[in-house]
Amino acid sequence: MSYQQNNYYVSRRQQNWSRNQNTTRYTSAVKLGPVTHTILVALMVAVLGLIYLTQATRATGYDYEAQAIDSQIAELDQQKSELEIENARLTALETIRSSSVAREMTTPASTEYVNQ
Amino acid sequence: MKQTVLYTRRSRIFATILLLIVSIFVVRLFYLQVIQHGHYAALADQEQLKKERIPAMRGLIYAKSDGKPSLLVMNETVYTVFADPAIIKDKQEVVDVMKRVAGGNLRTDFEALLDKTDSRYQIIATKVTRLQADKIKEEGLSGVGFQAVSQRVYPEGSLAAQVLGFVNGEGEGLYGLEGYMDADLQGVDGRLETVTDVSDVPLTIGDRNVREPAQNGDNIVLTIDRNIQSYAEQALAAGLKRTGATNGSVLIMDPTSGEIMAMANLPTYNPAEYFKVTDVAQFNNNAISKPYEPGSDVKTLTMATGIDQGVVKPEDTFLNTDAIEIDGWTIGNATKGKTGIISFQTALTWSLNTGFVTVAQRLGDGKTITRSARETMYQYFHDRFRLGQLTGIELANEAPGILYAPDHQEGNAIRYATMAFGQGLDATLVQVTAGFSAMINGGSYYTPTIVDGYVVDNSYDPIDAPKPVESGVVKESTSDSMRAMMETARASSFGYLDRQGYKIGGKTGTSQVAREDGRGYKDDESIATYLGYGGTDMPEYVIMVSLSGEGRELQGARDALPVFTDISNWIIDYLKIQPKG
Missing domain, CATH: 3.40.710.10 (DD-peptidase/beta-lactamase superfamily)
Known part of the structure; x- marks a missing residue:
């Protein structure tokens, strides 16, 4: 196992940007060929694709949940609407007039007004 | 040296054939994806992109009662039940269920309509309530479908009928307030355009989703006092x-x-x-x-x-x-x-x-x-x-x-x-x-x-x-x-x-x-x-x-x-x- 130590001269600008870095770099003796690079790139693309698919699937899952909630809201809205109609029918004048309470009521013989 | 020449020649022939095959694919793909792009894009849209009208709710009409609004005209969702006689498996079951659940809403000749197997759409009942529709759905009848319809409801019956007017089958207000203020009462329908899955569930993916909510019609309060x-x-x-x-x-x-x-x-x-x-x-x-x-x-x-x-x-x-x-x-x-x-x-x-x-x-x-x-x-x-x-x-x-x-x-x-x-x-x-x-x-x-x-x-x-x-x-x-x-x-x-x-x-x-x-x-x-x-x-x-x-x-x-x-x-x-x- 051997390594080679190299010294590089760096420009002033680069020196300014990496002021606190070592000026000595070590290069690995392991060299990656073009095939390896291609495979690595392909793997990275595949991983990114998988991540995209995972996220898209998760978003689609939310769509199903949203759809279910929308359906529930529509169902509840319809039930509310039906109850409002029923309420309106029960409080309609004809219903009130034919109720047992109304049948027992009589017309007042006279009306007195009190000045406040 | 001779083998090398042969090897090179075979390689060239193989490469040429390969190139030809690839060229065919490229040309075909170019034809499908570039020249026929519009056609196939339209086909895909037709399959995946769903366009729906979001109906606006017609405005309600109120009278006054002791100075407060009191409903005179409301909306109710009812269902039209239709049958596809061609795919009904058990006609007698359909007849029994429909008579039991929606007897009063059936068309008088509905049994005869179920025999018209050359037809794919026969209306057999109208104005079926949601509860009735749910009961029919529970029976799982094949060849029976539902269509939601909104209709006007009048809790006070004929009270102020000529003042109110009515809404015809096409949703058009006629006579009275319904006729005069039809445009205000109708509202503006909304629009939904979205990519859907096979179950018609809208998906958020894609950049062409459009959702414009409906603007419901005006809810009008009349000067009419219902008691007077x-x-x-x-x-x-x-x-x-x-x-x-x-x-x-x-x-x-x-x-x-x-x-x-x-x-x-x-x-x-x-x-x-x-x-x-x-x-x-x-x-x-x-x-x-x-x-x-x-x-x-x-x-x-x-x-x-x-x-x-x-x-x-x-x-x-x-x-x-x-x-x-x-x-x-x-x-x-x-x-x-x-x-x-x-x-x-x-x-x-x-x-x-x-x-x-x-x-x-x-x-x-x-x-x-x-x-x-x-x-x-x-x-x-x-x-x-x-x-x-x-x-x-x-x-x-x-x-x-x-x-x-x-x-x-x-x-x-x-x-x-x-x-x-x-x-x-x-x-x-x-x-x-x-x-x-x-x-x-x-x-x-x-x-x-x-x-x-x-x-x-x-x-x-x-x-x-x-x-x-x-x-x-x-x-x-x-x-x-x-x-x-x-x-x-x-x-x-x-x-x-x-x-x-x-x-x-x-x-x-x-x-x-x-x-x-x-x-x-x-x-x-x-x-x-x-x-x-x-x-x-x-x-x-x-x-x-x-x-x-x-x-x-x-x-x-x-x-x-x-x-x-x-x-x-x-x-x-x-x-x-x-x-x-």
């Missing part, structure tokens, strides 16, 4: 029964705002079952759509014109001979015997035509109804009291009526002589009531209105109080004089019918009915009306009653007045008007 409307309809029905009249209308208006408190017409119909009506005349709101010769009610307007112009006073006198001649035509009184020197108050009390023709003459040179007199009458009747023209009330099919101007060939002296006692002109109840209200409220004309406000986000949002479109229609002193005359006229004959402590005034009307051929009037038919008001210091309500019937000779005092009295005595309590004195 209901009582007016009952009183009118009793009046028709008592008199034998076949048609009747009642209009109740607030004279200080022009707001319609009730507008009743008989015969009526149930708007939920408009399709069962055989006589379309029942859809008409006669109070606004049927001009007629108003008769003696208009004498009050003639008298007000005379007083306002300073040519007569209630206590002024004239010689009544029960007949008066105008341009060779003799005009007589219906009530005979009040001859001699009598006051205009007496003329109003006994509704003597001669008295009001005399007023018309005094608007001119005192002897004839001059052009100047006619122009003055026209100015008051048409321009101030606004007879013979549309009032602008927010209801469909309002009719203008007819009032001839003095420069029209029909606007001659005899025409204006008859107009002085309410004939020779056509006006609607709403026109006469609005003009009368201006006369008794101190001289402010209010446009009759039926819309009181809106319900927005479940909160009542009333519109601003109406303002008079014209003030000074008559002087306040004229208005005071006219109220005093009408209260005297009513008290002299019918005061005992009224509640004590209130100022009730009015005028009877018995109108002749013009013959269809335009030659004079029918001998056996007349329209009875009563136009009056009630309150204490100032009138708080105006009621106009009209009764008619083919071949019926009806009279204002005998037939229409009791309906007015009935409503007037009731409404005093309902409006909590405290007596004075």
Whole structure:
């Protein structure tokens, strides 16, 4: 196992940007060929694709949940609407007039007004 | 060396073949993806992209009840059940389930419809409720489907039917408020465009999703009070029964705002079952759509014109001979015997035509109804009291009526002589009531209105109080004089019918009915009306009653007045008007 130590001269600008870095770099003796690079790139693309698919699937899952909630809201809205109609029918004048309470009521013989 | 050459040659052949194959793929892909792009994109869209209309909810209509909105017209979702006879597996099961769950909603021939296997769509039941639809769905019938439909619901039944109008099968508002304010009530449909999966579930992926929510129609609150409307309809029905009249209308208006408190017409119909009506005349709101010769009610307007112009006073006198001649035509009184020197108050009390023709003459040179007199009458009747023209009330099919101007060939002296006692002109109840209200409220004309406000986000949002479109229609002193005359006229004959402590005034009307051929009037038919008001210091309500019937000779005092009295005595309590004195 051997390594080679190299010294590089760096420009002033680069020196300014990496002021606190070592000026000595070590290069690995392991060299990656073009095939390896291609495979690595392909793997990275595949991983990114998988991540995209995972996220898209998760978003689609939310769509199903949203759809279910929308359906529930529509169902509840319809039930509310039906109850409002029923309420309106029960409080309609004809219903009130034919109720047992109304049948027992009589017309007042006279009306007195009190000045406040 | 030779092998190398062979190897190279085979490689080249293989590479060429490969290149050819790849070229074929490339060309084919280019054709499909570039040249045919539009076609396949459209096919994909058709499959994946769903476009839906989000229907706007039609606006609700409210009446008022003790000052609060009370629902008159609502929306209900019902279902139309259809069958695909070609794929029904067990017809008997479908028949049994449908009869058990939706027996009353089935088409009479629905069993026969299920046998039409060459058809893919047969409607077998209509107006099925959600609960019924859910029960049918639970049975899992094959070949049976549902279509949601929105329909109008009327919790108060036929109450104010002609005011409301109805909505036809195409969702179009017809007659009444539904017709006049159709665009406001309809709202604007929304739009949904989205990529969906195989189950039609909208997906958020893609950049072409469009969701424009629907704008629901306006929820309108009417000036109509449902309790007053209901009582007016009952009183009118009793009046028709008592008199034998076949048609009747009642209009109740607030004279200080022009707001319609009730507008009743008989015969009526149930708007939920408009399709069962055989006589379309029942859809008409006669109070606004049927001009007629108003008769003696208009004498009050003639008298007000005379007083306002300073040519007569209630206590002024004239010689009544029960007949008066105008341009060779003799005009007589219906009530005979009040001859001699009598006051205009007496003329109003006994509704003597001669008295009001005399007023018309005094608007001119005192002897004839001059052009100047006619122009003055026209100015008051048409321009101030606004007879013979549309009032602008927010209801469909309002009719203008007819009032001839003095420069029209029909606007001659005899025409204006008859107009002085309410004939020779056509006006609607709403026109006469609005003009009368201006006369008794101190001289402010209010446009009759039926819309009181809106319900927005479940909160009542009333519109601003109406303002008079014209003030000074008559002087306040004229208005005071006219109220005093009408209260005297009513008290002299019918005061005992009224509640004590209130100022009730009015005028009877018995109108002749013009013959269809335009030659004079029918001998056996007349329209009875009563136009009056009630309150204490100032009138708080105006009621106009009209009764008619083919071949019926009806009279204002005998037939229409009791309906007015009935409503007037009731409404005093309902409006909590405290007596004075």
